[in-house]
Amino acid sequence: MSCLQVNNLDVRHGQLAAVRGVSMTLNKGDVVALIGANGAGKTTFLRAISGAHSPAAGTIQLNGNEITKLSSHKRVAAGLALVPEGRKLFSNMTTEENLLLGATSARSGEWNIEKIFQVFPNLSKRRHTKTGTMSGGEQQATAIGRALMSNPDILILDEVSLGLSPLVVDQVYQNLERLLATDTTIILVEQDLSRAMKVANRAICMLEGEIVLDKPMSLVTRDEITDAYFGLHKIRTHNGDAA
């Protein structure tokens, strides 16, 4: 059975159709890189999946159950966790306190506070440190850990490297690679195509609110992704020099 099934999703900002007729099926263990230019609709799509923004049309199913109209916290309880762009931690609370907040849905599973510190060893020495005083990379690892504390079936990561130095992004990705070994299903928005191609096993490209490419990473080329990113695939198709 599919883990996540999205059918013909439309999401609007007032008059603007930000996501148009998007459908996708995710299976357990998929690591999807959601790729697209600024304004392509990635964040709006992820917000609709996580319940932060109601879709105008379409359906979302998680593990075979319809969740389209569920509130965000019920979706967390159903198995979806979002690490939002900008992290949104409680800066006056410690790492441990932020992590414990993620556990409130009380889903059972392998993730608990000790496992988070085991997988993200750089966080364990920050256990009692207020997150507002920590580095960007440590904060990002805390945000990922907090989402994992809900024992999600699907982890959604929106622009985890945004605003971080290349060195710190390396650290965040080292953490993510440990996570990939745990078979968690992941949707990842990442502007750095090389990193996205390295960690994901599937590429989905959005352009102007629509999916224009959906392929296993092993079968897609960098040029194909770049063409989809800039909308060049349409021009080539019209000119007859691409499939």
Ligand SMILES: Nc1ncnc2c1ncn2[C@@H]1O[C@H](COP(=O)(O)OP(=O)(O)OP(=O)(O)O)[C@@H](O)[C@H]1O
């Ligand atoms: N709160 C909002 N109100 C009105 N329009 C919005 C709002 N948020 C996004 N939009 C518009 O919706 C469209 C999709 O934006 P969205 O942020 O989902 O794209 P994105 O692919 O995530 O881009 P980015 O990488 O810049 O975050 C854009 O045209 C954007 O201007």
